[in-house]
Amino acid sequence: ARYGVQLESGPFQRRTADFLWMMIFGALTLLALSAISFFRSPFLGISLVFMLLYVWSREFPSANINIYGLVTLKAFYLPWAMLGLDVIFGSPIMPDLLGIVAGHLYYFLTVLHPLATGKNFLKTPIWVHKLVMRWRIGAPTAPPAQPDNLGAAFRGRSYRVGGATAYPAQPDRGSGVATTNHVQPDNGSGVAFRGRSYRLGG
Numbered sequence: 001a002r003y004g005v006q007l008e009s010g011p012f013q014r015r016t017a018d019f020l021w022m023m024i025f026g027a028l029t030l031l032a033l034s035a036i037s038f039f040r041s042p043f044l045g046i047s048l049v050f051m052l053l054y055v056w057s058r059e060f061p062s063a064n065i066n067i068y069g070l071v072t073l074k075a076f077y078l079p080w081a082m083l084g085l086d087v088i089f090g091s092p093i094m095p096d097l098l099g100i101v102a103g104h105l106y107y108f109l110t111v112l113h114p115l116a117t118g119k120n121f122l123k124t125p126i127w128v129h130k131l132v133m134r135w136r137i138g139a140p141t142a143p144p145a146q147p148d149n150l151g152a153a154f155r156g157r158s159y160r161v162g163g164a165t166a167y168p169a170q171p172d173r174g175s176g177v178a179t180t181n182h183v184q185p186d187n188g189s190g191v192a193f194r195g196r197s198y199r200l201g202g
Helices: 002-009 016-034 045-059 075-089 094-117 126-135
Strands: 064-067 071-074
Touching: 002 016, 002 045, 016 045, 016 094, 016 126, 045 075, 045 094, 064 075, 071 075, 075 094
Parallel strands: none
Antiparallel strands: 064 071
């Protein structure tokens, strides 16, 4: 529960559909692996927890983990440390290995392979997004904030030296009619600003 909450509030924040797809993919992968005689396991709950733990260890590899107050290690090695503890305590290691395999397969297809090739073969299906939206699972994604142009201190425009520049249509706040402004070309020396000249004393 602790590592799942950290994933939901961290890498999968406001990505409820992706988190749900990770769990679905992990469950299907574990079912497929358990059908192989070498990986056969009647109960896959521990394997699913280990898959979640493996993904968490890859998302937070530098976090410090303290095991029973005796050993402190990086989160990157936590799944293997838990596997070693199960070996010491005499628990079967096959469920742990199944979870590590499923977690690595998910992390490889969604993070490592897209980083190396730019192709993601394990995108979250559309039906998962629709399911999340239909049942309103998780926090809704907030729309992007729109900039407030009313209180802008300065609104600048670009100028083309030596040529005419047409500005985009600007609304007239009085009449509601959009107007287009034009800048007359400077046929002289190309000075950006031309004003009236005054002769002092004459």
